[in-house]
Amino acid sequence: MTTLKEFMTQEMPKIEAVMLRLVEDIQAPAMLKEAMSYSLKAGGKRVRPLFVLAVMDHFGKNHDNGYVVGAAVEMIHTYSLIHDDLPSMDNDDYRRGKLTNHKVYGEAYATLAGDALNTLPFGIIARMNELSATQKVTLIELLSVAAGAEGMVGGQVLDIDGETRHLTLDELVQVHVNKTGAILRFSIESGAVLAGASDEERAILRDYAYHIGLAFQIKDDILDIEGTTEELGKTAGKDVASDKSTYPALLTLDGAKEKLDTHYKEALAALGKLPSDSTLLEELATYIVKRNK
Amino acid sequence: MTTLKEFMTQEMPKIEAVMLRLVEDIQAPAMLKEAMSYSLKAGGKRVRPLFVLAVMDHFGKNHDNGYVVGAAVEMIHTYSLIHDDLPSMDNDDYRRGKLTNHKVYGEAYATLAGDALNTLPFGIIARMNELSATQKVTLIELLSVAAGAEGMVGGQVLDIDGETRHLTLDELVQVHVNKTGAILRFSIESGAVLAGASDEERAILRDYAYHIGLAFQIKDDILDIEGTTEELGKTAGKDVASDKSTYPALLTLDGAKEKLDTHYKEALAALGKLPSDSTLLEELATYIVKRNK
Numbered sequence: 122m123t124t125l126k127e128f129m130t131q132e133m134p135k136i137e138a139v140m141l142r143l144v145e146d147i148q149a150p151a152m153l154k155e156a157m158s159y160s161l162k163a164g165g166k167r168v169r170p171l172f173v174l175a176v177m178d179h180f181g182k183n184h185d186n187g188y189v190v191g192a193a194v195e196m197i198h199t200y201s202l203i204h205d206d207l208p209s210m211d212n213d214d215y216r217r218g219k220l221t222n223h224k225v226y227g228e229a230y231a232t233l234a235g236d237a238l239n240t241l242p243f244g245i246i247a248r249m250n251e252l253s254a255t256q257k258v259t260l261i262e263l264l265s266v267a268a269g270a271e272g273m274v275g276g277q278v279l280d281i282d283g284e285t286r287h288l289t290l291d292e293l294v295q296v297h298v299n300k301t302g303a304i305l306r307f308s309i310e311s312g313a314v315l316a317g318a319s320d321e322e323r324a325i326l327r328d329y330a331y332h333i334g335l336a337f338q339i340k341d342d343i344l345d346i347e348g349t350t351e352e353l354g355k356t357a358g359k360d361v362a363s364d365k366s367t368y369p370a371l372l373t374l375d376g377a378k379e380k381l382d383t384h385y386k387e388a389l390a391a392l393g394k395l396p397s398d399s400t401l402l403e404e405l406a407t408y409i410v411k412r413n414k
Numbered sequence: 415m416t417t418l419k420e421f422m423t424q425e426m427p428k429i430e431a432v433m434l435r436l437v438e439d440i441q442a443p444a445m446l447k448e449a450m451s452y453s454l455k456a457g458g459k460r461v462r463p464l465f466v467l468a469v470m471d472h473f474g475k476n477h478d479n480g481y482v483v484g485a486a487v488e489m490i491h492t493y494s495l496i497h498d499d500l501p502s503m504d505n506d507d508y509r510r511g512k513l514t515n516h517k518v519y520g521e522a523y524a525t526l527a528g529d530a531l532n533t534l535p536f537g538i539i540a541r542m543n544e545l546s547a548t549q550k551v552t553l554i555e556l557l558s559v560a561a562g563a564e565g566m567v568g569g570q571v572l573d574i575d576g577e578t579r580h581l582t583l584d585e586l587v588q589v590h591v592n593k594t595g596a597i598l599r600f601s602i603e604s605g606a607v608l609a610g611a612s613d614e615e616r617a618i619l620r621d622y623a624y625h626i627g628l629a630f631q632i633k634d635d636i637l638d639i640e641g642t643t644e645e646l647g648k649t650a651g652k653d654v655a656s657d658k659s660t661y662p663a664l665l666t667l668d669g670a671k672e673k674l675d676t677h678y679k680e681a682l683a684a685l686g687k688l689p690s691d692s693t694l695l696e697e698l699a700t701y702i703v704k705r706n707k
Contacts, residue, residue: 207502241558
């Protein structure tokens with residue numbers, strides 16, 4: 122059986138190669154493609170594509186279509202980081218230890234490179250010859266909802282509102298279900314769509330994804346307190362310094378850790394309802410809650 | 415026979431109503447929906463949706479699907495204006511005589527409202543129950559190419575490069591074929607896809623669209639010189655003041671007018687190849703080249 126570490130070592134270079142090739146292949150100004158690729162190459166954990174692939178793996182499917190959908194979802198994630206880092210948003214100079222897009226290419230290019238990475242994934246999915254038209258439409262609809270006002274962008278708006286006032290725990294959950302959770306849910310559900318999973322299996326995986334999404338965000342909040350700037354590749358302690366509404370701020374650090382553990386166990390419980398072995402998806406859940414960056 | 419004026423009077427309120435309902439219907443933070451709707455309501459000529467409908471009309475088709483695809487394309491156009499007006503891009507305080515999005519909602523919201531209007535159209539098309547999955551995939555692929563790095567966004571990048579050096583006429587054509595032309599071509603071709611036009615008819619309409627796109631931009635350049643700030647709803651004379659590469663700058667004002675006339679005649683010549691009456695599409699071409707705003 123493939124362990125998570127082997128899986129990641131095998132798959133991450135393939136994900137990155139497909140992603141960069143999909144940008145290289147388009148007919149567009151060279152400098153724009155460079156700005157798009159710069160942020161795609163900037164590393165990161167590639168958690169979203171790994172979830173697409175791990176779900177396909179669970180159903181014993183060939184991964185080829187997963188690399189393409191995984192690349193599409195990583196592009197959406199990357200565009201959101203480029204725009205999030207802009208001076209008018211979080212105003213970050215560094216991301217994953219590298220200069221942010223606008224520090225290298227300027228704000229106008231960074232805005233446009235982000236825009237292009239928002240649009241391209243829909244065309245990429247539409248061009249996947251191995252899928253039926255119905256599968257493509259399903260994936261595109263899920264991705265549009267997950268990425269847009271009803272998902273990630275809506276979550277970012279709630280998050281900005283949370284910078285000017287203290288959120289309740291319910292509101293904080295809403296921020297994260299949308300801001301981080303929606304795209305993680307898409308990653309997991311798209312793997313199920315590609316694998317031809319049943320409606321029941323998709324519902325179980327959505328439940329798993331819900332808890333993974335919240336666990337992911339709570340862990341991020343905890344790392345902001347316990348991690349170092351060096352480990353994280355971004356400034357640690359930013360949330361506390363800005364008095365931001367986070368899980369530790371609302372529940373204490375111990376309370377946040379307890380909540381993290383609850384969502385972790387719920388995620389594993391969901392997997393227990395799947396008929397076949399789900400070791401890889403369990404290990405991914407463990408990786409999310411135990412990581413130190 | 416419907417004249418263009420009757421057609422616009424009938425259709426423009428319907429286009430706007432469908433567009434605003436499509437935003438109203440999504441589950442998203444109220445303030446985000448307000449920022450999205452603000453710019454959608456800000457008026458404009460609605461040229462792109464009108465082209466979708468005029469092409470469907472040409473083929474004698476019911477317009478219902480055209481309102482939805484027209485709304486989708488107007489959202490893409492509107493997102494590009496919101497981002498274009500940002501301080502890091504053109505830094506405009508007014509658009510169509512109203513305050514620009516970021517002047518009302520702030521830069522962070524304007525960035526996110528633009529992002530949401532870039533993503534939503536793909537979901538809207540994916541949810542059009544009256545279309546076959548194959549039609550949806552065709553439209554989504556065309557829209558992604560037209561809107562993204564290979565089309566509009568690519569054109570904007572070339573346009574920014576043109577602000578720091580003088581472009582050749584060939585380069586200027588490339589800017590406009592992409593920046594303005596790509597979305598106009600999508601509008602016209604999507605009408606043909608919705609109407610079930612033949613490949614030959616689609617090719618004729620793409621030719622028409624190519625010339626309409628360039629005519630539209632040349633007319634814009636001429637209006638920047640001959641129009642008034644009051645008529646245009648934006649600052650006149652900006653291109654000359656910034657020494658921007660435009661058709662009049664490269665060809666003289668008379669030369670630009672000659673070029674405009676050439677593309678106008680080529681657009682009409684393309685329509686002449688269509689088997690049935692194309693009065694409405696001819697009148698739209700005339701409207702594009704004779705308008706004073």
